[in-house]
Amino acid sequence: MSLSTLNTSSPAEAAGILKPCVDIPRWVNAIVDARPFSSEAELIDFAERAAYPWTEAEIDGALAHHPRIGDRAQGNTAEATMSRGEQAGVSTAVETQTALQDGNRAYEEKFNRVFLIRAAGRSAEEILAALNERLGNSPEQELDIIAVQLREIAILRLKGVLAA
Numbered sequence: 001m002s003l004s005t006l007n008t009s010s011p012a013e014a015a016g017i018l019k020p021c022v023d024i025p026r027w028v029n030a031i032v033d034a035r036p037f038s039s040e041a042e043l044i045d046f047a048e049r050a051a052y053p054w055t056e057a058e059i060d061g062a063l064a065h066h067p068r069i070g071d072r073a074q075g076n077t078a079e080a081t082m083s084r085g086e087q088a089g090v091s092t093a094v095e096t097q098t099a100l101q102d103g104n105r106a107y108e109e110k111f112n113r114v115f116l117i118r119a120a121g122r123s124a125e126e127i128l129a130a131l132n133e134r135l136g137n138s139p140e141q142e143l144d145i146i147a148v149q150l151r152e153i154a155i156l157r158l159k160g161v162l163a164a
Helices: 003-008 011-018 025-034 040-050 056-063 078-086 094-111 124-134 139-163
Strands: none
Touching (some): 003 040, 011 025, 011 139, 056 139, 094 124
16 A cells, blocks of 8 residues: 555545554544655654553553464454464474463463564564563553554554555
């Protein structure tokens, strides 16, 4: 999708393009309302700034659409397709999968939400190490880290949408 397409789409169409990047309506609406953008760099800069701050409720709402690390997103939605691509590098080795499943379970028990990390560009071993490290965080520390990871995912997905 080109920047021109985003700029000239109806508000509902533009929101539909942006929502799979991160399902936070305030972020989506801010970008839709700020159109037109003169360049992709301007759009990315605005999107990054619009992502601060996200509330805990917004983060939890967005996390509802993210599969566990190591699981494959189901369905044919744009968001599921993006998620599968982002997790393509996660190892299918039984030992790694078992460790991720155990870590996910421990994380969910401690924080009552799915473990979120920008998987794109990371190996399964890096993800597992981050998961184990983050289990030592307080809920407040972890919420800040989740927000950063969610922002990184949203911007990577937005860049991918523009490149498609």
